[in-house]
Amino acid sequence: MREPTFLILTALARAPMHGYGLITEVAELSGGRVELRPGTLYGALDRLADDGLVERDREEIVDGRARRYYRLTDRGETALGAEVERLSHTVRAAQARLSARATQRPAVA
Amino acid sequence: MREPTFLILTALARAPMHGYGLITEVAELSGGRVELRPGTLYGALDRLADDGLVERDREEIVDGRARRYYRLTDRGETALGAEVERLSHTVRAAQARLSARATQRPAVA
């Protein structure tokens, strides 16, 4: 699972959202570092739906424009949880290596 | 940057290593979750070398077999640090969402 997909699931963990809403939400979530393109977004949503991690929710018409909402499934929640677990282990390992390295080879001696 | 690449940089943060050593080291680092294949490993090393994040270190002959060591460059250390920073933000955001969701929709009511 790559970062855009991970962030889409994370965004949907709070509440069902529609595509365009996900673009802005993911941008916020990531501190502006990830700006989803439509190709990435809709490709990921289709894939996640195929995998049963998200589902089509309701559809709304707001100001004459359709909004298609997606929601996280239970399987999606489980998958996201597993990915978080995995990532936090990896991050901790890397942090430990980097601080050990800083001790061994201090930038400022 | 994807997980195999991230783990290769993390492994090299401790000390220079050769390819085969990286395979076992990354497996350990990841708790056995990531088993590098040669195609992944040498492809990543070539790419990282092109990007200046790792460098060829010394070469040793041990028991008649060549060992080509790679080391993390300063740029590589910086890149790894940035990636760790980025990931830890993302992970924290996801953890917050997941626990909020658990409060809203407890699995055990």
Add this chain to the structure above:
DNA sequence: CGAGGATATCTTCGCAACGAAGATATGTTC
């Protein structure tokens, strides 16, 4: 001694996710 497994390198090829780009359409703002 021969087979198999561990150590060690590297290449080829296909796939999946992403990113760039753009098509389409409505509403709002200047």
Add this chain to the structure above:
DNA sequence: GAACATATCTTCGTTGCGAAGATATCCTCG
């Protein structure tokens, strides 16, 4: 009426990875 924000979706190229295998040496076990 031009430009921008909202909202959908498609096409196509790139990239990193994974599967598979080629090559070679050393060690262990029967």
